[in-house]
Amino acid sequence: MLNNIYQALESLGLTAQKRAIHIQFSNQDLNTQVFLQRIDGQH
Secondary structure (H helix, E strand, C coil): CHHHHHHHHHHCCCCCCCCCCCCCCCCHHHHHHCCCCCCCCCC
């Protein structure tokens, strides 16, 4: 399932190397299961 989420984000141009994003799912079970990592970088 997470692979599908990553593919959807990549299709929007929101890869981990390009964007910092905050996501909150309407399904509360997903909110507690998804781990997001902070990545510092330069443009």
